[in-house]
Amino acid sequence: MNRYVVAVTGASGMIYARELMGYFAARPDLELHAVISSAGEQVLSLELGLTPGHLAPEAIWHKVDDFTSALASGSFRARAMVVIPCTMGTLGAIAQGVGRNLIHRAGEVFLKEKRPLILVVRETPLSLIHLQNLTRAAAAGATIFPACPGFYHRPQTLEELARQLVGRILDHLGLEHRLSPRWGEK
Numbered sequence: 001m002n003r004y005v006v007a008v009t010g011a012s013g014m015i016y017a018r019e020l021m022g023y024f025a026a027r028p029d030l031e032l033h034a035v036i037s038s039a040g041e042q043v044l045s046l047e048l049g050l051t052p053g054h055l056a057p058e059a060i061w062h063k064v065d066d067f068t069s070a071l072a073s074g075s076f077r078a079r080a081m082v083v084i085p086c087t088m089g090t091l092g093a094i095a096q097g098v099g100r101n102l103i104h105r106a107g108e109v110f111l112k113e114k115r116p117l118i119l120v121v122r123e124t125p126l127s128l129i130h131l132q133n134l135t136r137a138a139a140a141g142a143t144i145f146p147a148c149p150g151f152y153h154r155p156q157t158l159e160e161l162a163r164q165l166v167g168r169i170l171d172h173l174g175l176e177h178r179l180s181p182r183w184g185e186k
Helices: 014-025 040-050 088-096 101-114 129-138 158-173
Strands: 005-010 030-037 060-062 082-086 115-122
Touching: 005 101, 014 030, 014 040, 014 082, 014 158, 030 040, 030 101, 040 129, 082 088, 082 101, 082 158, 088 101, 088 115, 088 129, 101 115, 115 158
Parallel strands: 005 030, 005 082, 030 060, 082 115
Antiparallel strands: none
């Protein structure tokens, strides 16, 4: 089973979602399930001029308000879930166990089933509430992955900058890639 779930919420940083989904599109051996919030659709259009279908046409898309989706059940087997970018509202809902949509519910499922859940949070500055929710989600088993790319590889484009961060996410998922140079390697 090489199935992964990517959820997109309304935080800024759609370039990260595009680069991650582009990686999955180039890997026909991996099955991608995707879900996007309505705010995510708005920000995707604002930042990249894209619709979800253009973001990942090969993905199996689930409706954000469909609680009968397979993603809402622990019996749905997937290797990992990435929420990219992850709003503070989504973080809070997952950390508090308050599933108001399929993204929240799927995040809760990955935590309860002890499957990898990566939250690529994008907000600044962070309030005490944000910090407490980050701690709560990490204590429950989520990997907190701030959208903070490195600059040591001297990126020349926004895409190179985004690929470095996405490469780090793929490292955490155990997936091979050549998206950006690794420290100490040519």
